[in-house]
Amino acid sequence: MNYCSNCGSNQLVFEIPEGDNRARYMCQQCNTIHYQNPKLVVGCLPVYEDKILICRRAIAPCYGLWNLPAGYLENEETVEEGAIRETWEEANTQVEVIKLHCIYNLPHINQVYLHFLAKLKNPYFSCGSESLEVKLFEEKDIPWNHLAFSSSKFALKKYIQFKENFPGVHIGTFNEL
Ligand SMILES: [Zn+2]
Incomplete structure (x- = not known):
């Protein structure tokens, strides 16, 4: 400063x-x-039937890699509203938030991610301006080696491990994956 x-x-x-x-x-x-103080990044793990919606980034950092829709929470916005907005902006799709899925700490860059489990309201989606590609992935096709951020990796891993049966919220920290 x-x-x-x-x-x-x-x-x-x-x-x-x-x-x-x-x-x-x-x-x-x-x-x-x-x-x-740290910034909050909010996003969704959007599901449709047995598939997960993931976006390929059209912006830096990590241009071209896949990521769950997420971004900085704006002023005067609730965390759920922010997660829904980010999903709309990146994937042009409307979701209904089911529950808070995970909290992921990034103390070295002063960020905290909140990912919500959300359901697509309909199977329609397309690229927002920050996405090169948006796709519904079956579990077996998730591009693990081409994911942008560890926060998404954590959210996806926990979802696949527990599906919607985990009673609480998954909490993780960078480098403890
Ligand atoms: Zn002054």
Whole structure:
């Protein structure tokens, strides 16, 4: 952080505020403390009958690799709304959220993924602007070696292992796959 987003000053220090226990960017001009916290990424594991909908990325990073539809949660949006919106944007399909499927921690890049198990409302889908290809995969055809992110790998693995019979939410962390 180079400039204060409150007053525009470049008089920032990275120090532990009084009564706190970790360093924060603090503006010496207006005294604002800039707390930085992880971002939420929300998405779906969309299923139709016994198949799973996966999108091939038309954007960096991981252009050309397959991924479950997901993206950053927007302000004023619930996590379910965000997951439904991302699925609409990437795959032009409408889903109904069934349950929270997994939480996946990426502490090294300050992100937390929430993937919802969702059902396609109908078998119609197509490429959104961020997708090269959208496809329903049978379990045996999942492109394991061409998946973009470990968050999707985790969500798919747990789904295939337990289907919809797992009573809780799967919780995972990067590098503990
Ligand atoms: Zn300031």
